[in-house]
Amino acid sequence: MSLSKIHEIASTLENEYVEKWRSEGNAVVGHACIAMPKEVAEAVRILPFRLRGAGNADTSTADSYLSRYNCSLCRSCLELVLNGSYDFLDGLVRVRGCDHWMGTFDEVQHAKNPEFMHYFKVPHLVNGDTLEFFSNEIKRLKEAFENRFGVEITEDEIVRYAKVQDEINEKMREFYRLRFKKPRFYGSDAIAVVVARESLPSEVFLQLLESAMAEKKKVDFRAKVLLAGSPLDEIELIRKIEEMGALIVAETTCFGGGSFWNMAEYDGSEIYDFLAAKYLNNLKICARMFGEYAFRKNFIKSMAVEAEVDGVILQHNKFCDLFGIENAKLRMDLEKDGIPVLVLEKEYASTADIGRIKTRVQAFLERLKR
Amino acid sequence: MLFGGTDVGSLTAQAVLLEDGRITGYRNIRVLPNPVESAKKVMGELLEEVGVSPDDVVIFSTGYGREKLVEDGFAKEHVSEISCHGRGAFWLNPAIRTIIDIGGQDAKVIRIDGNGNLANFVMNDKCAAGTGRFLEIQARALGLTLDELGEMTFKASNPVAITARCSIYAETEVLHYMQRKFPKEDIAAGVNRSMAERIYYLARRVGVEREVTLTGGVAKNRGVKHELEKILGVKFVDLGVDPQIVGALGAAIFAMEKYGGE
Amino acid sequence: MNEIPGLVKRGSEILRTIEKIGKYSKSELEGLARLTGEIQGHTILSFLDKRHGDAGLYFLKNVLSKHVNEAVKAKEKGKKVILIPFNFPPELIHAFENAVPLTTEMMSTMGALALEGEGEPYWDYAMSLGIPDYVCSSNTTALGSMLTAMKGLEIAPDAMISACPGACDANSKIHEFVAETLNVPEFMLDKMGDGVFDYELYRKLFLNMVREIEEFVGEEIDEDRIVKVIENGNTCTELYWELHELKKHSPCPVPNMFTMLSCGTRFTMWGRDEAVSMFEKLLEVAEKRLKRGEYPAEREIARSLWVYTGYYIDLYDLWLWMEDNGITYLTDILNSGGFPQIYEVFTKEDALEAIIKTSWDYQMTRQMGAENMGLRWTEDFIYLAEDLNANCAIYCGHHACKQSQAVFRILRDGMSSKGIPVLKLDGDAWNRRITSVSVLQEMILDFVQNVVAKKRRRRRGSRR
Amino acid sequence: MFLGVDVGMRFTKAVLWDGKVVSAAIEETRGDMESVLKNLRGKIGDFEHCCSTGSGAGLVDFAEVKEDDVVCLAIAARDIVDADFVLDIGGQSITAISVDKDGNVIDFMRNDKCASGSGRFLEVMSSALGIAVEEIDEAASKADRKLSTTSQCAVFAESEVVSYVNEGESKENIIAAVCDSIAKLAVAQANRFGIGGRYTITGGVAKFKSITERIAEAIGGEYVEFPHPQLAASIGAAIVAEEEFGDV
Known part of the structure; x- marks a missing residue:
C-alpha cells in the first residue's frame, strides 16, 4: 500500500530509499526551505532532503545553544542535528529562510562545524533586481555542488529535472483536488505526501504518489477547513484535529499546498532566470516575503473558495514573529470578508498540549454549526 | 424527562438538572484530580439530592474530561465549554x-x-x-x-x-x-x-x-x-443564577434541545 | 477606557515644555521633575544631572524636540513625514527640502523613558489587535502607537522605509503590518550577506528607493543640500571618534548616558547642524571632566561593554546608578555597531554612494544582517573590548529577541575565550513588566563584585 | 554560634553553625517578615553573629552582614562537598556557578526568565496531581512510560497535566514527566555554562532524587550530593558570619 508507505517515510528520517540512494554512491544534502531549487541538485544525483523536526519535542541539548525564545521547530531540528539523527547527510545548504533558521545554522556551525555548508541567499523582495541576484545565487549554488562533489552540472540536465518537477507539481495539484469537493483523502495524508516528497528521490516519489492516488478513501467530517500559517509537519496533530471532524482539505503552508501550488511550469527560457522566477514567486506564500501580504491573503481566499471550506485555521509556533504578526492581520481581514477564522498558537510537537487545542477546535466547529 | 449538564474546570466542577424547561437543581464542588471522577461525583450528588436515577436523565458534558464521559456512557454527547457558556447565558437572558x-x-x-x-x-x-x-x-x-x-x-x-x-x-x-x-x-x-x-x-x-x-x-x-x-x-x-453554573446549564440545554422532543 | 494619544503627539507636547527650561532655576526644575511623576521626573533629572553639563538639556531641546516637532509641524507645511527604522541613515531624508524623518525606535525608547505608563498602553493596544506577546517590545510599542493614527490620535506617516529585510524579520513584519493597515507606501531594502554581490543588490535597491522617494516627495534631491548633509556627517564622525578615544581613559571621563545621547543623535539628526553642535557639546563636557579627573565613584571598578542594547526603562536607577557604583557603560551595539566613516564627496552621486555604504554598515544591520550574525557580532565586540579596555560585557535587549538570543552562546563563548566575562540579563529594555530595575541592579552588582572585581573573601580554610 | 539566614522567594531558611550544622529551620516566606523571622529564631536557638543572604537579605534586621547568594552557595559547595561547580535550582530560577579552590565565585549564569524550571513549578504541578511534595520521588520512580511536557508556563503546564489525566495516564507517569522537564532545563543551563568536573546540586529542588539523578545522567563530570541542599545558601551565610566574627 503506497499511502501507508508514504506515512512510514514521513514518520522516519533516513528512509530505505535514501539508504539505497546513498549505497549507490549518491549524495544527500539537507536544507530547510522550499526556496531550494531541487532540480539543480537532482541534475547530478544529489538528493535535497528537507530538515524537519519529526515530532521530536525533546530539545535539551539544542537549548544550551539556542534559547527558549527560539521557535520550537528550529530547536527540535537542531537537537536532531546535534544528536546525530541527521548524520546521513553529506552536507547542508543553509537556505536563508527566517531569522530563527539563520540563528540555528549559526549554532550548527558553532557546535558541529559541518564540512560542507553552503549559504544560499534568498531575497525577501520580488523585483527585477532581486530576480537577477537570485538567478546568480542559483548558479553559485550549482558551483558549490560542483566543487564539493567533483561533478559537472549541465543546463540540459537541470532542464530535464525541471520537467520532472513540473510533472510532480501537476500530479500534486491533481491529488489536492481530490480533497476539495468530495474529499477522498485526509489532510494528514496530504501532509505526509508533501513530507515524503521532501525526503525522496523524485522518481521514487512520483511512483508512490501515483499509486497512492488510487487509494481513495471514504472520508468522514463535520466541517471542511483550510490550514494556513507557519511550517507544520506534525501529522499526528493534524490527525487529532481531523478526528474531531475538522477535515483539513487544503493548506497554504510550506509543508503542504504552499510548497507547489503556485510553482510555474518550465517555459523554455534561460534556465537560471526561469528557476529564479519560479522559486521566488512561489515563495510569496511565506510571511518572510515582504510587501506580498496581498498575494498571501488572496491565495488563502482563492484556495478557500476552490476547496469550498467552512473556515480557516491560522496556526503558528510560539515565537514565530513572521506568522504571529501575519496571522493577526489575516484574522482581521478574513473575518471582515466573512470567512470564520481560528488562530492557534502552539508549541512544536506538543502532544501534551492537545487538550488546549481540542477545546478551541471543537468550539470552532460549533461556531461553524457543524 | 430530565436533562443534565456537567462542567469540569481546573478548580471546580458543576452539575445542573433541567425539567420542563426550568432548573430543578445544581451543585458546585472542588475538583478531584481526575476530571471524569469529578463530573460523576458532582452529578451523582445532585441526582441523589433530587432523588432521581441516572437512567432517567440525558446528560451532556462539557469542560475537562467531556469526551471521556461520553466514551464511558455517562454522558450522551459533549459540547465545548465555549458554546455551553454562550447557550446558557442566552437561555437565561436573550438580550x-x-x-x-x-x-x-x-x-x-x-x-x-x-x-x-x-x-x-x-x-x-x-x-x-x-x-x-x-x-x-x-x-x-x-x-x-x-x-x-x-x-x-x-x-x-x-x-x-x-x-x-x-x-x-x-x-x-x-x-x-x-x-x-x-x-x-x-x-x-x-x-x-x-x-x-x-x-x-x-x-x-x-x-x-x-x-x-x-x-x-x-x-x-x-x-x-x-x-x-x-x-x-x-x-x-x-443572569440571576450562580455564575459558575452557566457552562453546565448550557450543556443541559443542549441536551434538552436535542432530545427534548422525543 | 480613555484613548491615549500616540507617542509622538504626547512626546511633542512634553518636549515643547522642556524647550522653555533654560528660564527656570535648578530648584524649580527639580520641582517640575517631581511633578511629572517618579520615573518621569527621574528621567528628566538624569538628563539635567550636573555630570552631563548642559549636554542632556541640549539633547532634549535641539535634537529630540526638533526631531519630533518637525514631524508634527510637517503636515501644516505640506511636507511629507517618512517613518524610518533604527537601522536607516536619517541623513538621506534630511537631504530633502520637503520631507522629514521620524524614527520608530526613538519613539518607543522615548515612551519607555519619560511618559506616564511608559510604552505599555501601546503595547497593550497591539495585544488587543492580536499581535503575539513575544514580538520585540520596541517594535510592538511603536506599532501600537502608530496605529492609533487610525483614530486620529497620532501623526500618521505619509510613507515608510523598511531597511530591515535581511536584518530583522520582526521589525520588517511590523512595518509591513502598519503600512498595510494605514495604507501608506513602503519602500524596502534587502541585505543578503557580506559579499560583493550582496552589496551590489543592496546598492541597486537603494538607488531605486531614492528615485521612488524623489517621485513620492515630488522633489529631486539638491546636490548642494546632500553634499552639505554628508559634510556635516563627516564632522560628526570625527567628533564621534574623538569621543571614542576619550573613553579609553580610566576612569572614563565620558558619562554613561552619553552613549544614548550619541546614538540618539545618530538615529535622528545626523547630517544636520544640530547634530554637529550636539557632538561638540558631548566632547566639550567629556574633555572638561577628563581635565578635572571627574568620576562619580571613588574608583572605576568595571568597564562594561553592552553588547546589544541598553535599558531604557529607568535611566536614573540604571545608568547613573551604575556610574555611582563605579561601573562604566562604555558603549553598546546601537552606538558603536556602525563604525562611522568619513566620505569625501563632491557630487550628488558621490553623496548617495556614501549614504549607501553607511546604510550597509549601519549599527545592527552590520551584525544582524551578517552572513553569520554570531561570528560578526562576536568579532566586533571583541575588537571594541580590546580597543576600549573593557573588562566585562553585559547583554540585554528584548527578552524574546530571536536573533541575539539564538546566537548569544556564540558571543559568550567567544568573549570568554578572550577573558571577558559576559552577564546575561533577563529583562526587556523597553518593558519593565519583564524584570524590575531592582532585580537588574542586584544582578549587575553580583556580577561586577564577584566576577569582574573578583571580590575574594578572606578564607580561614580551617575546615577543608 | 553563627546564624546564616537565606530569605528566598518561597522559603526562608536558617542554619545555626558551629563548624557544623547544629540546627536548622525552614519557614515559608509569606506575609509579614517579622513573624517569619521570629518563628525561625524560636526554632533554632541562640546565636552570637548573623549573616543574611537571598533576595530578601535586607529584611533580616538582626544580621550584621549581608552576602550575595552566589557567594554563599560557592562557599558552601567548596567547604561542604569540595565541588568546583554548583547548579542551584531554587524557587524561581536555576543558577550555575563555577567556584575556585578557595570557594570564591569565578563566574555564574542564571537561566532564561521562566518559572517552569523552578521549585514553585514543581509545587503547582504536584498539587494539581494530588501528590504530596514528600511523595514526588516515590511516585516518579514508579513511572512506566515516558511522556513529554512542553509548556513554558507553569500554570499552563497544568492544563497539559489535566489532558494526560483525562487520557487515563497514571499520576506516576505524569509526575515523572514533570521532573524530567525540570531536569532538562537544568541540564541545558549546565551545558550552556559548561559544567563538568566535580559538581553539586543545591536548592529546594535538589531534594528530589528523581530530578538530580536525571541531571547527573545527562551531564558529564562527577556528581557529589549536597547534604540538605535546600540549606546550602544559609550554610554559606553562616560560614561567612563565622569568618567575619569568629576567633579562628
Whole structure:
C-alpha cells in the first residue's frame, strides 16, 4: 500500500530509499526551505532532503545553544542535528529562510562545524533586481555542488529535472483536488505526501504518489477547513484535529499546498532566470516575503473558495514573529470578508498540549454549526 | 424527562438538572484530580439530592474530561465549554450578545448572535495572567480568601501596580509589596485591577457587544467585576443564577434541545 | 477606557515644555521633575544631572524636540513625514527640502523613558489587535502607537522605509503590518550577506528607493543640500571618534548616558547642524571632566561593554546608578555597531554612494544582517573590548529577541575565550513588566563584585 | 554560634553553625517578615553573629552582614562537598556557578526568565496531581512510560497535566514527566555554562532524587550530593558570619 508507505517515510528520517540512494554512491544534502531549487541538485544525483523536526519535542541539548525564545521547530531540528539523527547527510545548504533558521545554522556551525555548508541567499523582495541576484545565487549554488562533489552540472540536465518537477507539481495539484469537493483523502495524508516528497528521490516519489492516488478513501467530517500559517509537519496533530471532524482539505503552508501550488511550469527560457522566477514567486506564500501580504491573503481566499471550506485555521509556533504578526492581520481581514477564522498558537510537537487545542477546535466547529 | 449538564474546570466542577424547561437543581464542588471522577461525583450528588436515577436523565458534558464521559456512557454527547457558556447565558437572558467567562485556567470572550448561536470567540493563549488561578495564587500570597480579595477593591485608597503578567512572578511582586509593608487592601486592589486589564485586552480582539455578562468563578470576585465594568464602560447583566453554573446549564440545554422532543 | 494619544503627539507636547527650561532655576526644575511623576521626573533629572553639563538639556531641546516637532509641524507645511527604522541613515531624508524623518525606535525608547505608563498602553493596544506577546517590545510599542493614527490620535506617516529585510524579520513584519493597515507606501531594502554581490543588490535597491522617494516627495534631491548633509556627517564622525578615544581613559571621563545621547543623535539628526553642535557639546563636557579627573565613584571598578542594547526603562536607577557604583557603560551595539566613516564627496552621486555604504554598515544591520550574525557580532565586540579596555560585557535587549538570543552562546563563548566575562540579563529594555530595575541592579552588582572585581573573601580554610 | 539566614522567594531558611550544622529551620516566606523571622529564631536557638543572604537579605534586621547568594552557595559547595561547580535550582530560577579552590565565585549564569524550571513549578504541578511534595520521588520512580511536557508556563503546564489525566495516564507517569522537564532545563543551563568536573546540586529542588539523578545522567563530570541542599545558601551565610566574627 503506497499511502501507508508514504506515512512510514514521513514518520522516519533516513528512509530505505535514501539508504539505497546513498549505497549507490549518491549524495544527500539537507536544507530547510522550499526556496531550494531541487532540480539543480537532482541534475547530478544529489538528493535535497528537507530538515524537519519529526515530532521530536525533546530539545535539551539544542537549548544550551539556542534559547527558549527560539521557535520550537528550529530547536527540535537542531537537537536532531546535534544528536546525530541527521548524520546521513553529506552536507547542508543553509537556505536563508527566517531569522530563527539563520540563528540555528549559526549554532550548527558553532557546535558541529559541518564540512560542507553552503549559504544560499534568498531575497525577501520580488523585483527585477532581486530576480537577477537570485538567478546568480542559483548558479553559485550549482558551483558549490560542483566543487564539493567533483561533478559537472549541465543546463540540459537541470532542464530535464525541471520537467520532472513540473510533472510532480501537476500530479500534486491533481491529488489536492481530490480533497476539495468530495474529499477522498485526509489532510494528514496530504501532509505526509508533501513530507515524503521532501525526503525522496523524485522518481521514487512520483511512483508512490501515483499509486497512492488510487487509494481513495471514504472520508468522514463535520466541517471542511483550510490550514494556513507557519511550517507544520506534525501529522499526528493534524490527525487529532481531523478526528474531531475538522477535515483539513487544503493548506497554504510550506509543508503542504504552499510548497507547489503556485510553482510555474518550465517555459523554455534561460534556465537560471526561469528557476529564479519560479522559486521566488512561489515563495510569496511565506510571511518572510515582504510587501506580498496581498498575494498571501488572496491565495488563502482563492484556495478557500476552490476547496469550498467552512473556515480557516491560522496556526503558528510560539515565537514565530513572521506568522504571529501575519496571522493577526489575516484574522482581521478574513473575518471582515466573512470567512470564520481560528488562530492557534502552539508549541512544536506538543502532544501534551492537545487538550488546549481540542477545546478551541471543537468550539470552532460549533461556531461553524457543524 | 430530565436533562443534565456537567462542567469540569481546573478548580471546580458543576452539575445542573433541567425539567420542563426550568432548573430543578445544581451543585458546585472542588475538583478531584481526575476530571471524569469529578463530573460523576458532582452529578451523582445532585441526582441523589433530587432523588432521581441516572437512567432517567440525558446528560451532556462539557469542560475537562467531556469526551471521556461520553466514551464511558455517562454522558450522551459533549459540547465545548465555549458554546455551553454562550447557550446558557442566552437561555437565561436573550438580550445577551457577549459573555466573558473567566475560569481557573481559561479566560474566554464569547460572542453570540440573535439566535444564541456562537458567532466568534477568543481565548487566552499559553499565559495564565487573566485567569482564576492567577487570582488564587495572589490571594494565597496575601493570606486572603478569594471573596476577601474581591472586596479589597472597595477598601483600597491607592491600588499598587502589579506589572508582571506571569502568575508566579506576580506572586513575587505581591510578596515584595507585603515585605515593604504596603497596605494589604492596596495590593489586593492592584491584583484585581491587573486582572481586569488582561481581560480587557483579550476582549478587544473580538469586540464587546451589549448586553454583556460575566460568568465563571471569577464573576464572584466583586473587585474584578467592578474594575472590568469600569474599563469596558458597560454594566454586566446579572443572569440571576450562580455564575459558575452557566457552562453546565448550557450543556443541559443542549441536551434538552436535542432530545427534548422525543 | 480613555484613548491615549500616540507617542509622538504626547512626546511633542512634553518636549515643547522642556524647550522653555533654560528660564527656570535648578530648584524649580527639580520641582517640575517631581511633578511629572517618579520615573518621569527621574528621567528628566538624569538628563539635567550636573555630570552631563548642559549636554542632556541640549539633547532634549535641539535634537529630540526638533526631531519630533518637525514631524508634527510637517503636515501644516505640506511636507511629507517618512517613518524610518533604527537601522536607516536619517541623513538621506534630511537631504530633502520637503520631507522629514521620524524614527520608530526613538519613539518607543522615548515612551519607555519619560511618559506616564511608559510604552505599555501601546503595547497593550497591539495585544488587543492580536499581535503575539513575544514580538520585540520596541517594535510592538511603536506599532501600537502608530496605529492609533487610525483614530486620529497620532501623526500618521505619509510613507515608510523598511531597511530591515535581511536584518530583522520582526521589525520588517511590523512595518509591513502598519503600512498595510494605514495604507501608506513602503519602500524596502534587502541585505543578503557580506559579499560583493550582496552589496551590489543592496546598492541597486537603494538607488531605486531614492528615485521612488524623489517621485513620492515630488522633489529631486539638491546636490548642494546632500553634499552639505554628508559634510556635516563627516564632522560628526570625527567628533564621534574623538569621543571614542576619550573613553579609553580610566576612569572614563565620558558619562554613561552619553552613549544614548550619541546614538540618539545618530538615529535622528545626523547630517544636520544640530547634530554637529550636539557632538561638540558631548566632547566639550567629556574633555572638561577628563581635565578635572571627574568620576562619580571613588574608583572605576568595571568597564562594561553592552553588547546589544541598553535599558531604557529607568535611566536614573540604571545608568547613573551604575556610574555611582563605579561601573562604566562604555558603549553598546546601537552606538558603536556602525563604525562611522568619513566620505569625501563632491557630487550628488558621490553623496548617495556614501549614504549607501553607511546604510550597509549601519549599527545592527552590520551584525544582524551578517552572513553569520554570531561570528560578526562576536568579532566586533571583541575588537571594541580590546580597543576600549573593557573588562566585562553585559547583554540585554528584548527578552524574546530571536536573533541575539539564538546566537548569544556564540558571543559568550567567544568573549570568554578572550577573558571577558559576559552577564546575561533577563529583562526587556523597553518593558519593565519583564524584570524590575531592582532585580537588574542586584544582578549587575553580583556580577561586577564577584566576577569582574573578583571580590575574594578572606578564607580561614580551617575546615577543608 | 553563627546564624546564616537565606530569605528566598518561597522559603526562608536558617542554619545555626558551629563548624557544623547544629540546627536548622525552614519557614515559608509569606506575609509579614517579622513573624517569619521570629518563628525561625524560636526554632533554632541562640546565636552570637548573623549573616543574611537571598533576595530578601535586607529584611533580616538582626544580621550584621549581608552576602550575595552566589557567594554563599560557592562557599558552601567548596567547604561542604569540595565541588568546583554548583547548579542551584531554587524557587524561581536555576543558577550555575563555577567556584575556585578557595570557594570564591569565578563566574555564574542564571537561566532564561521562566518559572517552569523552578521549585514553585514543581509545587503547582504536584498539587494539581494530588501528590504530596514528600511523595514526588516515590511516585516518579514508579513511572512506566515516558511522556513529554512542553509548556513554558507553569500554570499552563497544568492544563497539559489535566489532558494526560483525562487520557487515563497514571499520576506516576505524569509526575515523572514533570521532573524530567525540570531536569532538562537544568541540564541545558549546565551545558550552556559548561559544567563538568566535580559538581553539586543545591536548592529546594535538589531534594528530589528523581530530578538530580536525571541531571547527573545527562551531564558529564562527577556528581557529589549536597547534604540538605535546600540549606546550602544559609550554610554559606553562616560560614561567612563565622569568618567575619569568629576567633579562628
